[in-house]
Amino acid sequence: MVGPNGYELDDGDVVTWYHADSMESTPENTDMLVRIDVSLARPGDANHDGSVTTADAVIALQMAVRAVPPNGEADVNHDGAVTSLDSMMIMQAVAGAITI
Ligand SMILES: [Ca+2]
């Protein structure tokens, strides 16, 4: 919590909103429930381990050939697809040549 009307979320947090008709209302008995799982991932972190390494470049290449399902973190050039270019960009980022 940051302040009375502001919140700071962390990776793994779950945000739950629900409509309360009475003091007995809970997320389990409401007719309106919104639940958001917070997942913070950095660009290039294809395996979601918290760091960008050569393993992420290999995984992005596996995604490019459809050996494993793609994810948004591997699409570092934001063109809507994970390709060998994304894998190469992750390698370049690991080497410190570019920032992704
Ligand atoms: Ca990683």
Ligand SMILES: [Ca+2]
């Ligand atoms: Ca891409």
